[in-house]
Amino acid sequence: MAKTLVFGHKNPDTDTIASAIAASYFLNQIGEETEAVAQGTPNAETQFALDYFKVAAPRVVTSADTDTVVLVDHNEAAQSVDNLADVTVTGIYDHHKFAFTNATPLYIIAKPWGSVATILYYEFKQAQMAIPADVAGLLASAIISDTLLLKSPTTTDFDVTALKALADIAGLEDYEAYGLALLKAGTDLSSRTDKELIDGDAKSFDMGGHQFRIGQVNTVAIEDVLSRQAGIEAAMTEEGYDNFLFVITDILNSNSKAIFLGETTAAVEAAFDGQLVDNVIDLPGVVSRKKQVVPPLEAQF
Amino acid sequence: MAKTLVFGHKNPDTDTIASAIAASYFLNQIGEETEAVAQGTPNAETQFALDYFKVAAPRVVTSADTDTVVLVDHNEAAQSVDNLADVTVTGIYDHHKFAFTNATPLYIIAKPWGSVATILYYEFKQAQMAIPADVAGLLASAIISDTLLLKSPTTTDFDVTALKALADIAGLEDYEAYGLALLKAGTDLSSRTDKELIDGDAKSFDMGGHQFRIGQVNTVAIEDVLSRQAGIEAAMTEEGYDNFLFVITDILNSNSKAIFLGETTAAVEAAFDGQLVDNVIDLPGVVSRKKQVVPPLEAQF
Numbered sequence: 001m002a003k004t005l006v007f008g009h010k011n012p013d014t015d016t017i018a019s020a021i022a023a024s025y026f027l028n029q030i031g032e033e034t035e036a037v038a039q040g041t042p043n044a045e046t047q048f049a050l051d052y053f054k055v056a057a058p059r060v061v062t063s064a065d066t067d068t069v070v071l072v073d074h075n076e077a078a079q080s081v082d083n084l085a086d087v088t089v090t091g092i093y094d095h096h097k098f099a100f101t102n103a104t105p106l107y108i109i110a111k112p113w114g115s116v117a118t119i120l121y122y123e124f125k126q127a128q129m130a131i132p133a134d135v136a137g138l139l140a141s142a143i144i145s146d147t148l149l150l151k152s153p154t155t156t157d158f159d160v161t162a163l164k165a166l167a168d169i170a171g172l173e174d175y176e177a178y179g180l181a182l183l184k185a186g187t188d189l190s191s192r193t194d195k196e197l198i199d200g201d202a203k204s205f206d207m208g209g210h211q212f213r214i215g216q217v218n219t220v221a222i223e224d225v226l227s228r229q230a231g232i233e234a235a236m237t238e239e240g241y242d243n244f245l246f247v248i249t250d251i252l253n254s255n256s257k258a259i260f261l262g263e264t265t266a267a268v269e270a271a272f273d274g275q276l277v278d279n280v281i282d283l284p285g286v287v288s289r290k291k292q293v294v295p296p297l298e299a300q301f
Numbered sequence: 302m303a304k305t306l307v308f309g310h311k312n313p314d315t316d317t318i319a320s321a322i323a324a325s326y327f328l329n330q331i332g333e334e335t336e337a338v339a340q341g342t343p344n345a346e347t348q349f350a351l352d353y354f355k356v357a358a359p360r361v362v363t364s365a366d367t368d369t370v371v372l373v374d375h376n377e378a379a380q381s382v383d384n385l386a387d388v389t390v391t392g393i394y395d396h397h398k399f400a401f402t403n404a405t406p407l408y409i410i411a412k413p414w415g416s417v418a419t420i421l422y423y424e425f426k427q428a429q430m431a432i433p434a435d436v437a438g439l440l441a442s443a444i445i446s447d448t449l450l451l452k453s454p455t456t457t458d459f460d461v462t463a464l465k466a467l468a469d470i471a472g473l474e475d476y477e478a479y480g481l482a483l484l485k486a487g488t489d490l491s492s493r494t495d496k497e498l499i500d501g502d503a504k505s506f507d508m509g510g511h512q513f514r515i516g517q518v519n520t521v522a523i524e525d526v527l528s529r530q531a532g533i534e535a536a537m538t539e540e541g542y543d544n545f546l547f548v549i550t551d552i553l554n555s556n557s558k559a560i561f562l563g564e565t566t567a568a569v570e571a572a573f574d575g576q577l578v579d580n581v582i583d584l585p586g587v588v589s590r591k592k593q594v595v596p597p598l599e600a601q602f
Contacts, residue, residue: 107413
């Protein structure tokens, strides 16, 4: 009997990889047989965390070769494996909006917290199960990544408590210094092609029948990224989505600008109460796609 | 600011009423302001439990007059209040299949256990919160109701453990004797009209584009119910659903028969590997709509 696969969303980020590894460990401890996998190779930030805590990257899959799967950090089919409809979802750990259908009852633990890593920390705590130091280090990295070192408006008190406890377990004496190094590792964009830049963290959404692709990069200098606008727009056009919003986030000053190409210009301008100038719109104070980009866009449709 | 409403599905059963009351109590204890309500008056079984533990029936609503709601024992819009799309769902406690969409992240605790009451028992336990005796009595009644005194195939070890612990807290010295009295209170069908019979526990489902209504009654004599077949069929026809399956369950012998009126005869016969004779199909061993009726039907579409 094949193991249950545990995996996060396409274009894996640190929370998706860390949560798959931690959830698989947790489930194996309570008697399940699971394997953490990923729908892609780690990005530079995640690789920094894996190297730091000496954990191997999960095996890459594009479809599930088992009968049963557990989803972490996503629940929508568009962000999951290609053959999701052919396998049975037995569990979900997530912190996103929900759009999920299943023919049989299943386990779902979803909470509107900053990261799935935080949810898993509390699952370990409730089960009174010890978290190995390397797993704790990855979970701490995931909280830092998703909350931009507890600065994102998605941050909850639970994330703060979990990060401090996990940093202790992982032996991270100065989690802020580690966190800045981790975030900066994810912002070296010079070595990435335009296509890699827009694909790196992109997710697909259906908004009232309109197909939306929303990508995001973190940087310490928005203008550096915008200096590549022509190439980035060519790469966005080539992907062929009806609407593509590429959010460029300054993680030091907690601001964003976005490049938009698509058919729903008026809706995008209304969602963010701004104007597209040369396809670029200002998003002051915006750092969270989930909390500050997707909901106002959805409200337009 | 209006309270958050906590409620279960249309045609409330004992698990839906008990779970709304218990979840509202739990949430109020952790600082929320909630009110347990119901989408209908208690059925005879639920009223027996409310009377026994001296708890008032929740206020009846057909739409939510608040901005925020918590769903218990259901997640599908067809089983919820009429204006669900206009309010924000902030939490779900459920044990059914999932078909739910939400624009923002929310709390979801779903487990494939016998009753939502069992899930709530473990939520109280994890929070180390005492359960009042009357609430414990209602939760015990809900487990008895949904698992037919732990005999239904939906029963898990968690339900067994929870029922025994809740019976202790509630001061139920012989929960089996109480359970039989509770279940029998729900099987006195003679005073109910044909329409009340088919509507009592009915739920709507969308199965691959086919509209399905599935009702169920518990009895100690299936033939007594079938003696009213002509009147029951007339009531079913009058409701106007494309497909109506009315399941009659013998709670003592754990068997069912069903009356079916609709357009998908072949699918129903294939789902249950039997033949409709005079609109009646034998369902040997079937007691659970959720586990033994809905999944095989869905597999046909």
